Each structure stands twice: as structure tokens, then as C-alpha cells.
Amino acid sequence: MMKTKKLITICLIIFMTVELLFPLALMFPIKNIVNDGGTVVFEPVTHLYRIECLHRINDDNSRLNGYITGNIIYIFGQEVYNDTRIADEK
Numbered sequence: 001m002m003k004t005k006k007l008i009t010i011c012l013i014i015f016m017t018v019e020l021l022f023p024l025a026l027m028f029p030i031k032n033i034v035n036d037g038g039t040v041v042f043e044p045v046t047h048l049y050r051i052e053c054l055h056r057i058n059d060d061n062s063r064l065n066g067y068i069t070g071n072i073i074y075i076f077g078q079e080v081y082n083d084t085r086i087a088d089e090k
Helices: 002-025
Strands: 030-033 040-043 049-057 067-075 078-082 085-087
Antiparallel strands (some): 030 040, 067 078
């Protein structure tokens, strides 16, 4: 009788710990490296936010050469921060 009470208590503690930590684990980002010159994208499994660290070759056919650098942050799919710029190759 005493062993089953201990077993039930241990199972409840494990269940409560997993129940509390699982949503937090879904918030940690996964690093993806894009094959466009060095862009790195951080995004969790839940897709609540997305951080893009850009380092992309400027494929624009304009007079601006070089590459695009900067960071873009999305929350719930909406862009909230953008500091991208075009850096010249020299």
C-alpha cells in the first residue's frame, strides 16, 4: 500500500513537471541556415516569433551592388523591427 502511494506521488510530480515545462520548451528557437549567402533564421516550433539575421546577396538588378545585412523580427507574423541595409562590396 505504501509503495503504491509513493509511486502515485512520483508519477504526479513527473506529470506536473512535464505539464509546466512543455510549453516553455516550445518557445525555444530552432536555428535554420538559409543558402543565400549566410542568412540565419531562428524560429520556434510554435511559429509565435521569427528572427532573421540577414546576410544576403543583393539580387536586385539595380545599380546597387553588394549584399543586404541586418535583422528582421516578426511576432505573430507581423514585422515589428527591421534594420536592413545594403552594404557595398569593397
